[in-house]
Amino acid sequence: MSQVPRMPQEEEEEEEDELVGLADYGDGAESFSDGDPETGADEAFLDFSDPFNTEVKPRILLMGLRRSGKSSIQKVVFHKMSPNETLFLESTNKICREDVSNSSFVNFQIWDFPGQIDFFDPTFDYEMIFRGTGALIFVIDSQDDYMEALARLHLTVTRAYKVNPDINFEIFIHKVDGLSDDHKIETQRDIHQRANDDLADAGLEKIHLSFYLTSIYDHSIFEAFSKVVQKLIPQLPTLENLLNIFISNSGIEKAFLFDVVSKIYIATDSTPVDMQTYELCCDMIDVVIDISCIYGLKEDGAGTPYDKESTAIIKLNNTTVLYLKEVTKFLALVCFVREESFERKGLIDYNFHCFRKAIHEVFEVRMKVVRSRKHQSQMQKNKRATPNGTPRAPL
Numbered sequence: 031m032s033q034v035p036r037m038p039q040e041e042e043e044e045e046e047d048e049l050v051g052l053a054d055y056g057d058g059a060e061s062f063s064d065g066d067p068e069t070g071a072d073e074a075f076l077d078f079s080d081p082f083n084t085e086v087k088p089r090i091l092l093m094g095l096r097r098s099g100k101s102s103i104q105k106v107v108f109h110k111m112s113p114n115e116t117l118f119l120e121s122t123n124k125i126c127r128e129d130v131s132n133s134s135f136v137n138f139q140i141w142d143f144p145g146q147i148d149f150f151d152p153t154f155d156y157e158m159i160f161r162g163t164g165a166l167i168f169v170i171d172s173q174d175d176y177m178e179a180l181a182r183l184h185l186t187v188t189r190a191y192k193v194n195p196d197i198n199f200e201i202f203i204h205k206v207d208g209l210s211d212d213h214k215i216e217t218q219r220d221i222h223q224r225a226n227d228d229l230a231d232a233g234l235e236k237i238h239l240s241f242y243l244t245s246i247y248d249h250s251i252f253e254a255f256s257k258v259v260q261k262l263i264p265q266l267p268t269l270e271n272l273l274n275i276f277i278s279n280s281g282i283e284k285a286f287l288f289d290v291v292s293k294i295y296i297a298t299d300s301t302p303v304d305m306q307t308y309e310l311c312c313d314m315i316d317v318v319i320d321i322s323c324i325y326g327l328k329e330d331g332a333g334t335p336y337d338k339e340s341t342a343i344i345k346l347n348n349t350t351v352l353y354l355k356e357v358t359k360f361l362a363l364v365c366f367v368r369e370e371s372f373e374r375k376g377l378i379d380y381n382f383h384c385f386r387k388a389i390h391e392v393f394e395v396r397m398k399v400v401r402s403r404k405h406q407s408q409m410q411k412n413k414r415a416t417p418n419g420t421p422r423a424p425l
C-alpha cells in the first residue's frame with residue numbers, strides 16, 4: 031500500500047501498456063503492486079498465449095468509508111482469504127491504492143478513501159483516476175449507521191460522473207449476513223431511496239445506481255462482482271452467443287465461463303442462473319486448484335496449478351456431471367451435463383474445441399486493434415523525434 035501519487039500523463043499512458051503476468055493462486059500478497067505498478071510495455075509479450083492485457087480487462091475501483099469492508103472483499107474474492115481471517119485486517123488511514131492486475135482476467139484497483147479525505151486534496155489526481163475507470167463499486171456497511179456513507183457516496187458519484195459519465199456505479203450494501211431477511215430488504219429500500227433522492231435534488235437523476243446485497247460469508251459477493259464485471263466486457267453478447275450454441279449442440283444443461291482466480295463468471299448461457307449451481311461451480315474450481323497445487327506441481331514447485339491440460343469431471347449422485355476445461359490462462363468453462371448426455375463426451379469435446387477456438391478468435395480481434403493502435407502511436411512518436419532520437423524543436 032502506498033500514498034497515491036499524482037500521475038503525469040506519460041505514466042498514465044504507460045499503465046495502459048501493462049501486461050499481465052502469471053496467475054496467482056496463493057494468498058497473493060506478492061501480487062500486489064505497491065503504489066505504481068511496474069509496467070512492462072514489451073510488445074514481444076503481446077502474443078496469443080497472453081491475450082488478455084489490460085486493454086481488454088475492465089478497471090474497477092472499490093471505494094467506501096473506513097472499515098466498510100473493501101480490503102476484506104478484495105482479499106476474499108481475489109486471494110482466497112477465508113472470511114474469518116479478515117477480522118485481523120489492519121485499517122489504513124491515508125488514501126491507498128492496490129492493484130490486482132496480475133492475477134486474473136479482471137484488472138481491478140482498490141482505492142481506500144477514508145471518510146475525512148476530500149476531493150480537493152492536492153495529493154491525488156481524481157480526474158485521472160475516474161477517466162480510466164469502468165466501474166466504481168461503493169461499499170456501504172449495512173450494519174453501521176449509513177448516513178455518512180450516503181453523503182460520501184453522493185460526493186463520489188457526482189465527482190466521478192462529471193469526469194466520466196460512462197462509469198457504472200455499483201453500490202454494495204455490505205455485511206448483510208448480520209441482518210434478518212426483512213431487515214435486508216428494508217435497508218436496501220431505504221438506501222436506494224435516499225441515494226436516488228440525493229441525486230434528484232442535485233438535478234442528476236439521470237445517473238443510474240445499481241444495488242447489491244453482499245457479504246463475504248457467502249457467495250453473494252462473488253455473484254455481485256460477476257455482474258459488475260460482465261457489464262464491462264464489450265464481447266459479452268458474443269460470449270453468451272457462443273455459449274448458447276455450444277450447449278445446444280452438445281446436450282449440456284448449463285455452462286459458465288469462469289475467471290479461475292476470482293471465481294467470478296464473466297459469461298453464461300441464456301438459461302437462468304441459480305445460486306446453488308453457481309456455488310457448485312465455485313466448489314469445483316476450488317477442488318481442482320487445491321488438488322493441483324498439492325499434487326500437480328513439480329517437486330521443485332515449478333509449473334502452475336492451472337494450465338492447458340487442466341480438466342476435471344465430477345459425477346454427482348443426482349445423475350448430473352460437472353465438467354471443467356481450460357479455455358485460456360485465466361478462464362475455464364464449467365458445464366452441467368446429464369449423465370446420459372455425457373455418454374457423448376466425444377461430441378462435447380469436439381464442440382468444446384470449436385468453442386475454445388472461437389473464444390480465442392474473439393479476443394484476438396481485439397488484440398489486433400490494440401497492436402495496431404500501439405504501432406500507430408509509436409510511429410507518431412518516432413515522427414516527432416529527429417534521427418538522433420532527440421525531440422524536434424517546435425516550429
Ligand SMILES: Nc1nc2c(ncn2[C@@H]2O[C@H](COP(=O)(O)OP(=O)(O)OP(=O)(O)O)[C@@H](O)[C@H]2O)c(=O)[nH]1
Pocket residue numbers: 094095096097098099100101102103113115116117118119120121122142143144204205206207208244245246247
Ligand atoms: N459481518 C461481516 N463483516 C465483514 C464483512 N466484510 C468485512 N467485514 C469486517 O469488517 C471489518 C473491516 O473490514 P476491512 O476490509 O478492513 O475494511 P476496509 O474498508 O478495507 O477498511 P479500511 O482499510 O479502514 O478502509 C473487518 O473486521 C472485517 O472482518 C462481511 O461481509 N460481513
